[in-house]
Amino acid sequence: MATLELIDIAKRFTKKVWGVKKMDLKVEDKEFIVLLGPSGCGKTTTMRMVAGLEEVTRGTILLDGKDITDIPPRDRGISMVFQNYAIWPHMTVYENIAFSLKLKKMSAAEIKERVEETAAMVKIGELLKRLPGQLSGGQQQRVALARALAVRPKLFLMDEPLSNLDAKLRVTMRTELKAIHQQTNATSIFVTHDQSEAMSMADRIVIMKDGEIVQIGTPDDVYFRSANMFVAGFIGTPPSNFFNVECEYTKENISLKHSHFTLEIDSMKFQELGKYRGKEIVLGVRPEDLLIVPESKAVFTAEVLVVEPQGSHQVVAINLKEIIVKMVVSAETKVKPGDKIGLGFNIKRIHFFDSKTENRIVFKGGV
Amino acid sequence: MVPYLLIAPVVIYYSIFWLFPVLNAIIESFRNVDGIWTVSNYIHIFKDPVFYQALSNTAFIVIFSVTIEFILAFGLALLINTKFRGSSMFLFLAMIPMSLPAVAVGAMWSSGLATRGWLNSFLMTFGFIDDASKILFLAGGKMSTMLLIIIIDAWTVIPFVMIILLAGLQGIGEDVREAGAIFGGTKFQILRKITIPMLKPTITTAMILRIISAIQIWLIIVLLYGFNRLPVLLEQVVLNYDQLGAEYFERIGLALSVLVAIIVSAAAVLYLKVSGSFEKEVKQDE
CATH class of the missing domain: 2.40.50.140 (Nucleic acid-binding proteins)
Known part of the structure; x- marks a missing residue:
């Protein structure tokens, strides 16, 4: 379990285009943080910098007080659920979940136990021998989730993980994700553009616009004490x-x-x-x-x-x-x-x- | 009924321009000059030591040139796929050899590799060698002639293999590789456990196409060395059928081309078997 600190981080893509202009954020241990904002606001870029998939242009990232700004993704102690699942089609469900454990040189028995335990948690215990091509979108999403959970990460990153699911499944998965978080207590960052998803899942919501933070607060804060017209007009169905x-x-x-x-x-x-x-x-x-x-x-x-x-x-x-x-x-x-x-x-x-x-x-x- | 009508033009076209000549060649390869049914044409080939030379030379060229081409082309494709600054210009430059017809390639290299060719003058201009130590590129023994052919062939077709592999790489989403990096993989592990397995259908396609055309190599060899200096299968077909000018040899040429066709198909099937491409299809059918 871990705390995450982003200190004055920024990302510049080209001379004039900034993905993230300035960002300071402290995520507490066991906290579930949602980065929320319209598309192009820099929320995914921020998460990718935390993951190490994107180099930072400026600033420092601390995980548990340790500077991880320049270390490769595999050494950061993080895991991630991708928007398009990004599970490997040539590996069975079991192999997908076991991939990182094998690279960590865990024993075969330990791997088996961990994979089965994690698969049961996300309810795909019977699908372990299947290939991803034989699964529905929702099941693939669960595989991606199991793969990320099996690592027992310090920090759990989710990049719009529910946006490809149908409306009904999305609401079910919200509840399940929240329950899993209560069970694992992993410090989590969740990116979404769906404000109702953010409201229903977050301990705190970070609302972003044009590469900057507009407001950080609990769902009640951002709803009842919106910091500006952008937040008041973005949060709520219908908005203010x-x-x-x-x-x-x-x-x-x-x-x-x-x-x-x-x-x-x-x-x-x-x-x-x-x-x-x-x-x-x-x-x-x-x-x-x-x-x-x-x-x-x-x-x-x-x-x-x-x-x-x-x-x-x-x-x-x-x-x-x-x-x-x-x-x-x-x-x-x-x-x-x-x-x-x-x-x-x-x-x-x-x-x-x-x-x-x-x-x-x-x-x-x-x- | 409608589907058959729709494919009818193709079927008719192939029957007239492909099936008929092929069948004719097969039939004629089993007849002698007097039109009598016989296998003597084949016996002639199997008794001829040049055939075995051609066979082993072709095998050598296929194995080494396809391997080298694959390794270099894959490396280039991976490099270009990183989309470094100037990578599209690099891609353009790398494609140039592919755009040259085989005859032009042959002319270019034979004029370059001749004792007074441009490669030697180039080396002399820059002072690497002097007039007395000009390199006799084309005069070497069997091994060096074959190496030269492999290098030239690789130079010509690497862009082709690279384009196929690059297209395949670009079809693999960035995110599966990123997931590999997040879940503990080093660059090499990601390449070996994720990129290459996912690229396998593309690799199979590229390899089959390359093996088939490498078995059929001949023009570049003839342009550089003339006939019979470095015998290979298809060169022998052309030599017998087209160059020797007697009907007896024409029929030998036909028999040889039937053998080449069998070898090409066998090589392709063997490759598919070894690479496991058949198994996969069976699995998906289940």
Whole structure:
């Protein structure tokens, strides 16, 4: 078990193209870290540098305090699950899992025991004599997983391992991977672009954009305390709604003026908005924090554009001329396209962002 | 019915231009000048010591040139596949020998290797040798003539083998080799346990093609040494059928070409057997 430290690492591909601009990260022992971001954000490059498949342009990588920046992958004490499995087609499942153990010169009996134990853990015990070509995608994925687990690595790397599986299997494998992690307690790094996968599996999520870290935090942190508009707009299904509002300050109240509504909030609780007096700021609201209320209490009314039933809940889209706002309502709520509905905000859970820097405006009083 | 109609043009074409001449050659090889059925043509060949010389020379050339070609071509393919800076230019340069027709290659080397050829003048210009010590490339004994042929043949066909192997290498994903590196393999172990086994179908193809065409080597030898200096199988076919000018020898040539065809097929089958390519197919059929 191990800790991993990335100190100021960077990767430059060509003169002007940086894969990773600057990255500092400390992964604690037994932690499950997810690198999350849109494609091209540098998350896979970061993982490949940790694996030793990519040379670093700058910086230091420490595993258990030991500098591994320049040592070859095989001596790093890591293992990896690849996006396309990368299991060897000319070897049986058994040989695939045993490959690294044989190179470590373990005895045949030890290898057999380890392979069988690992295969049982990922439920491929009966497939050991098969060739990969005779397996389904999901089974191949399990072979890749078993091969990586059999090494008993200090650090377990997974590069979008579930992205080639069908939706149902992906959700099953999420649960299994998390259970395996609880069992093995191997320090793990998991790369994905799927935010719901990240939320459901991570101890901490590292959100990346354009080769830099945007936010590091627990799933709750990134969801409820998104560091900026990028995170708020990336995390969540559907993601946050944003309203450009003008901030007007009176003695008792702050009025936030939007083209469709004016929201009055308590100036005491939102003192920090003082410096935005007369300026434009961005109001961020999660879909479940937009509420359907009787028209008498509504902040504004609007027409329903589309209703998307999800079984457990419904997603309602509202057209506000320039933007489409999405909200999550209970399955029982009766709404249909064209309905006029009254809308309110869950004031306790609204967020504000600086419209220039796009960063979150933090309030001392919480929120 | 439709599938047969679709392949009919090919079948007809092959019957007229391939099957008919082949059958004719086989039939004629079993008849003598007077049209009487006989195996005397074959007996003539089997009694002729030159045939055995040709056989052993061909075998020697095939074994050594194919081995050398494979090793060098594989090395080059691995090198180019690392995509180093300038590798595409290097690939282009390496392909040049392949683009030359055999006659041009022969002319180039025979003019180069002649006593007053360009290779000697080159060496003299740069002062490696002087006029008195010119190297007599083409005058050597049997061993050195054969070595020279092997070198020239290798020079000509290495690009061809390399292209096939390179295509195969590029079909193997980078990630299986990366997995090899992660799971404890050194570069050599990855090559031996992952790259080569995965490349095996391509290697088999390249080797079969090369063995077949190496058995059929003759033009370069004739261009450098003329007939009968370094007898090989196909050169003897051409000599008998085309050069000696008597119908008796033409029939010997036909019989020889039948033997060459049998040898080529046998070599190909033997290679497939030894390399285990048949087993694999059987396994997959199960």
